[in-house]
Amino acid sequence: MGALDRLSQLGNQISGGASAGGKAKLLEKNPDDIVVTAALRTAITRGGKGSFKDTAAADLMAGALKSIIERSKINPALVEDIVVGTVLAPGGGATEMRAAALVAGFPDSTAVHTLNRQCSSGLQACVDIANAIRSGQIEVGIGAGVESMSTQYGPGAVTEFSELLESHPEAANCKVPMGVLSEQMAKAKGVTRAVQDQFAAASFQKAVKAQKAGLFKEEIAPLKVKYEDPKSGETKEIVVDKDDGIREGVTVESLGKIRAAFAKDGSIHAGNASQVSDGAAAVLLMKRSTAEKLGQTILGKYVNASIVGVPPLLMGLGPWKAIPKVFELTGITKEDVDIFEINEAFASQCLFCANELGIPAEKINPKGGAIAFGHPLGCTGARQVSTLLYELKRTNQKIGVTSMCIGTGMGMAAVWVAE
Amino acid sequence: MASLLEARTPGFNPYSVKYSPYYDSRLAVASSSNYGIVGNGRLFILGLGPQGIAIEKTYDTNDAQYDLAWSEINENQCAVACGDGSIKLFDLNVPEFPVMNFHEHKRETFSVCWNPLTKDTFLSSSWDGTVKIWSPTRPASLKTLPVGNCTYSASFSPHNPSLISCVSSDSHLRLFDLRTPVNAKYHLVAQIPIHSPPSIPQSTILPRLSNGTTYAGAIPNEALTHDWNKYSDTVIATGGVDRTIRTFDIRNPTGGPTAVLLGHEFAVRKLQWSPHARDVLASAGYDMTVRVWSDGSAMPFPQEENVIRVGQELGLMNRHTEFCTGVDWCLFGTGGWVASVGWDERVLVWDAHTLLRR
Numbered sequence: 001m002g003a004l005d006r007l008s009q010l011g012n013q014i015s016g017g018a019s020a021g022g023k024a025k026l027l028e029k030n031p032d033d034i035v036v037t038a039a040l041r042t043a044i045t046r047g048g049k050g051s052f053k054d055t056a057a058a059d060l061m062a063g064a065l066k067s068i069i070e071r072s073k074i075n076p077a078l079v080e081d082i083v084v085g086t087v088l089a090p091g092g093g094a095t096e097m098r099a100a101a102l103v104a105g106f107p108d109s110t111a112v113h114t115l116n117r118q119c120s121s122g123l124q125a126c127v128d129i130a131n132a133i134r135s136g137q138i139e140v141g142i143g144a145g146v147e148s149m150s151t152q153y154g155p156g157a158v159t160e161f162s163e164l165l166e167s168h169p170e171a172a173n174c175k176v177p178m179g180v181l182s183e184q185m186a187k188a189k190g191v192t193r194a195v196q197d198q199f200a201a202a203s204f205q206k207a208v209k210a211q212k213a214g215l216f217k218e219e220i221a222p223l224k225v226k227y228e229d230p231k232s233g234e235t236k237e238i239v240v241d242k243d244d245g246i247r248e249g250v251t252v253e254s255l256g257k258i259r260a261a262f263a264k265d266g267s268i269h270a271g272n273a274s275q276v277s278d279g280a281a282a283v284l285l286m287k288r289s290t291a292e293k294l295g296q297t298i299l300g301k302y303v304n305a306s307i308v309g310v311p312p313l314l315m316g317l318g319p320w321k322a323i324p325k326v327f328e329l330t331g332i333t334k335e336d337v338d339i340f341e342i343n344e345a346f347a348s349q350c351l352f353c354a355n356e357l358g359i360p361a362e363k364i365n366p367k368g369g370a371i372a373f374g375h376p377l378g379c380t381g382a383r384q385v386s387t388l389l390y391e392l393k394r395t396n397q398k399i400g401v402t403s404m405c406i407g408t409g410m411g412m413a414a415v416w417v418a419e
Numbered sequence: 420m421a422s423l424l425e426a427r428t429p430g431f432n433p434y435s436v437k438y439s440p441y442y443d444s445r446l447a448v449a450s451s452s453n454y455g456i457v458g459n460g461r462l463f464i465l466g467l468g469p470q471g472i473a474i475e476k477t478y479d480t481n482d483a484q485y486d487l488a489w490s491e492i493n494e495n496q497c498a499v500a501c502g503d504g505s506i507k508l509f510d511l512n513v514p515e516f517p518v519m520n521f522h523e524h525k526r527e528t529f530s531v532c533w534n535p536l537t538k539d540t541f542l543s544s545s546w547d548g549t550v551k552i553w554s555p556t557r558p559a560s561l562k563t564l565p566v567g568n569c570t571y572s573a574s575f576s577p578h579n580p581s582l583i584s585c586v587s588s589d590s591h592l593r594l595f596d597l598r599t600p601v602n603a604k605y606h607l608v609a610q611i612p613i614h615s616p617p618s619i620p621q622s623t624i625l626p627r628l629s630n631g632t633t634y635a636g637a638i639p640n641e642a643l644t645h646d647w648n649k650y651s652d653t654v655i656a657t658g659g660v661d662r663t664i665r666t667f668d669i670r671n672p673t674g675g676p677t678a679v680l681l682g683h684e685f686a687v688r689k690l691q692w693s694p695h696a697r698d699v700l701a702s703a704g705y706d707m708t709v710r711v712w713s714d715g716s717a718m719p720f721p722q723e724e725n726v727i728r729v730g731q732e733l734g735l736m737n738r739h740t741e742f743c744t745g746v747d748w749c750l751f752g753t754g755g756w757v758a759s760v761g762w763d764e765r766v767l768v769w770d771a772h773t774l775l776r777r
Contacts, residue, residue, distance in 0.1 A: 003456050003457040006455065006456045006457075006502075006527070007456050009569075010454070010455075010456070012641070012660070013641060013643065013660050013686045013688075013705065014685060014686060014705055
């Protein structure tokens with residue numbers, strides 16, 4: 001009867017259930033691709049001690065947003081929505097992030113909201129913006145993330161659990177501290193201290209090498225902030241353009257001397273877990289057709305992302321489950337991926353996921369990770385985008401994955417293609 | 420492949436192929452111009468001889484042809500499912516025009532199947548969401564079974580003349596038993612969700628496949644084809660858009676699949692159990708392959724709770740250069756001869772034994 005009906009029926013039979021086309025499809029350039037035209041971050045500095053210790057989260061965000069306008073030369077009035085991932089801010093940081101956007105130079109017509117999906121908030125922010133663009137809701141948006149763990153990290157981060165939540169064993173597990181459950185997971189999965197220390201030392205060594213070679217220069221936007229010298233007590237203005245958590249000379253031997261933090265016979269310590277840090281990152285997203293019209297330089301494109309749940313006590317397994325799912329969504333395999341940016345919440349979980357998925361060490365975090373330069377919770381997901389895209393570009397590679405585990409037992413992964 | 424016979428259907432893209440139940444040398448192919456999207460249909464009657472495959476007769480229809488069924492009662496007759504909703508009965512002794520025209524379906528007729536036991540009826544399924552039962556001698560249908568959504572494939576049980584099965588775009592396998600009274604359910608006796616995992620009340624163990632992965636089921640996808648096992652009277656295999664072939668035991672409608680066959684890279688368009696071995700079936704898919712499988716039932720299998728058997732692919736025929744749409748086993752001879760058709764306008768006849776991995 002209707003030829004068009006028959007055609008669309010056949011089309012559905014062919015596209016339905018099939019994997020999403022694989023590598024060749026991924027490398028295609030289409031006008032409706034969601035592309036990144038600028039991605040940057042502030043330096044990431046040590047919580048309580050580093051250069052941003054006296055800088056509020058909103059000030060970091062304002063700095064990053066201002067830099068993204070300067071760098072992309074986008075007319076700020078064209079940015080319709082900004083999503084900021086932030087975890088620790090009271091009230092979700094909604095008020096001060098709106099204010100930060102105004103400070104950065106966005107007009108009042110640019111909407112702002114914040115979100116909190118724990119350690120993946122920065123990535124979730126980018127994904128939300130990409131989806132809003134894909135659905136036609138907005139044309140240009142910014143996915144961002146920020147965390148000032150110096151000023152906002154503390155016991156107040158989680159509300160006291162009610163009796164109801166405490167009465168449900170799996171629900172109660174949601175508030176087991178990360179370190180404790182990672183310790184249990186490392187034990188259960190047989191990830192020894194020796195391999196964790198090895199992984200952590202490698203992270204430091206890679207980061208030192210990358211920093212010396214100036215590989216972070218492209219992604220870091222320098223920021224001028226006030227800093228109180230802890231010795232003299234005098235406040236001065238400094239320009240921060242370098243991650244200060246990266247330490248030289250870290251070896252397996254030096255890590256081996258650190259005492260375990262969560263259990264006497266434990267394997268996790270300050271040297272093989274992510275650092276408490278401050279930082280902000282932002283990613284400017286739009287359709288390829290829009291980017292071409294605006295004359296924006298395309299760094300790469302966002303393909304798709306996955307979100308999965310795992311048992312709360314095994315939250316470190318997040319990437320192990322999320323990465324295969326994003327492969328299914330995009331139709332690629334691990335062999336197609338050139339670089340994996342997997343957040344190093346703990347050496348134990350990152351290593352376990354990589355081993356289980358069979359990802360070779362040289363493909364993971366080539367410039368080091370959160371163990372070496374820190375994990376400002378809300379920032380990390382957005383930070384990984386700039387780290388990944390500039391490294392893919394520098395090494396003339398194409399496909400990258402960013403992924404992280406998420407507190408309370410989730411995982412997220414996204415596929416990006418550099419251009 | 421040493422032994423491969425080939426015929427062409429120029430200008431027409433085949434949708435279905437069937438061996439005659441009477442002659443080992445006769446085949447029929449239902450085909451459509453322009454991939455069945457718009458245009459005429461043509462029925463090809465093919466003869467296998469020492470010179471290869473010869474086109475003996477053709478019958479044209481105004482709309483596409485999607486399926487055919489040989490009459491079980493008259494060796495010269497053949498029913499064809501047409502895109503205009505009609506079913507046309509052709510007689511090889513009558514040139515050009517059908518001897519009967521059955522037109523009740525309001526949309527494309529997608530499948531026809533002759534009752535192999537009583538031989539006096541055949542059925543059809545359609546995009547209009549119904550299955551109809553016909554007598555070859557009466558122009559109006561004997562019965563209409565409502566399905567409610569596009570029914571790609573319907574079939575009589577080869578073991579019981581009253582049992583009818585069908586699969587449709589809502590991802591369900593339905594069973595009708597004509598012996599039951601026509602109550603509110605119109606003979607419907609079972610409705611098996613193809614995509615669902617086994618429902619195991621009060622169990623915390625997730626069902627697993629025998630290859631170790633958990634089987635959580637899938638999103639419902641269109642089911643395009645199914646067939647009754649020729650030896651076990653309760654086993655049906657299904658295939659469709661989700662690329663997966665599953666077998667079900669109709670005695671346990673909520674028990675999930677008994678075997679899962681993984682390998683097709685696109686939708687499974689047609690599957691057919693072997694008439695010669697109880698565990699073997701062939702499937703044709705949009706990935707341009709015809710695959711021969713064992714459902715694993717002939718192999719030892721540890722009886723573990725909640726473990727679903729993963730079948731084994733025995734061989735893959737990749738000589739088609741377009742979507743494979745039809746496959747049928749020859750009933751005669753040593754067993755193992757298969758005819759397949761695809762949108763590449765070709766009919767291939769080959770011996771499945773040459774594919775088997777030893």
